[in-house]
Amino acid sequence: MKINTNSKIFASEVQMEGAINVRMKILIGPEDGSGNIIMRHFFVAPGGNTPFHQHNYEHVIKVERGRGIAVDEKGNEHEISEGQSLFVRPGDLHQFKNPNKSDFEFLCIIPNPEKIV
Amino acid sequence: MKINTNSKIFASEVQMEGAINVRMKILIGPEDGSGNIIMRHFFVAPGGNTPFHQHNYEHVIKVERGRGIAVDEKGNEHEISEGQSLFVRPGDLHQFKNPNKSDFEFLCIIPNPEKIV
Numbered sequence: 001m002k003i004n005t006n007s008k009i010f011a012s013e014v015q016m017e018g019a020i021n022v023r024m025k026i027l028i029g030p031e032d033g034s035g036n037i038i039m040r041h042f043f044v045a046p047g048g049n050t051p052f053h054q055h056n057y058e059h060v061i062k063v064e065r066g067r068g069i070a071v072d073e074k075g076n077e078h079e080i081s082e083g084q085s086l087f088v089r090p091g092d093l094h095q096f097k098n099p100n101k102s103d104f105e106f107l108c109i110i111p112n113p114e115k116i117v
Numbered sequence: 118m119k120i121n122t123n124s125k126i127f128a129s130e131v132q133m134e135g136a137i138n139v140r141m142k143i144l145i146g147p148e149d150g151s152g153n154i155i156m157r158h159f160f161v162a163p164g165g166n167t168p169f170h171q172h173n174y175e176h177v178i179k180v181e182r183g184r185g186i187a188v189d190e191k192g193n194e195h196e197i198s199e200g201q202s203l204f205v206r207p208g209d210l211h212q213f214k215n216p217n218k219s220d221f222e223f224l225c226i227i228p229n230p231e232k233i234v
Contacts, residue, residue: 001189001211006200027202028177034204036228037154037177053173060145062224066222072118083123085144086153107179109226111153 002032011043018051027107029113036115040108044098045069052095059088060109068104071095119149128160135168138215144224153232157225161185161215169212177226178207185221188212 004027011023023043028034041064046048052071067081073092080086088094097106121144128140140160145151158181161167169188186200190209196202205211215221 001187001195001206001209002204003187003197004196004202004204006202016178027179028204032204034175034177036175037226039177039179039226058151060156060226062156063146066228070118070120078118078120078121081197083122085121086158087119087121087145087149089118089150092118102192107224109154109156109177111228 002028004028004032006041011041014042014050016051016053018053019024019049021045021048022050030112034112036112038110038112040110042096042106042108044096044104046098046101046103048104049079049097050095052093054091054093055113056090057111057113058090059086059094061086061088062107063105064107065105066098066102067100067101068106069097119145121145121149123158128158131159131167133168133170135170138162138165139167147229151229153229155227155229157227159213159223159225161213161221161223163218163220164223165221166214167212171206171208171210172230173207174228174230175207176203178197178203178205179224180222181207181220183215183219184217185223186216187190187212188214 014022140151
């Protein structure tokens with residue numbers, strides 16, 4: 001059993017093109033021995049957003065704090081907040097935005113992309 | 118994109134032998150289209166516990182509310198609380214207990230056991 005403490009994990013700025021004011025921590029990943037599932041914690045600052053993008057693996061998401069906007073594969077916007085969970089299918093376009101004045105945080109769990117053929 | 122709301126999902130009593138006062142919700146699973154990753158929300162009431170058990174798939178865990186005890190593969194107890202995440206390796210014995218007076222809640226993410234050969 002490996003136990004990590006969120007406050008001791010460094011948050012790095014997400015460098016992906018189109019990402020604005022988004023930081024990310026890997027809560028559990030390959031360095032903890034997890035070869036199949038990676039759990040990341042995203043922090044979207046007020047005014048920030050992830051890119052509108054897609055990839056060949058799914059997202060399992062849980063809102064941890066605040067509220068924000070999830071943009072779906074058709075470009076439709078949905079307000080989401082603490083207590084909501086989301087599934088983004090492999091290949092579906094998606095984006096997360098924070099138009100509010102307080103932080104918007106969510107967990108985003110993915111399969112290990114290196115294992116996807 | 119599929120969006121679920123925690124408060125609208127029914128929590129069922131965990132029937133596994135040795136489980137006491139533990140309820141569980143599936144936040145994202147096969148019914149949402151997620152074939153690889155299942156995200157469950159566990160509620161361990163005061164005095165409750167999961168069984169001390171093991172299985173051939175891993176657990177990725179994040180404490181969502183309160184605090185409790187994680188028992189590791191050697192039987193050692195670790196106090197865990199909100200902000201902590203855990204990885205339980207496939208095959209490792211583990212247990213979660215709530216000796217406190219308020220609810221202890223955690224997310225427990227697993228690969229789809231039907232996909233494990």
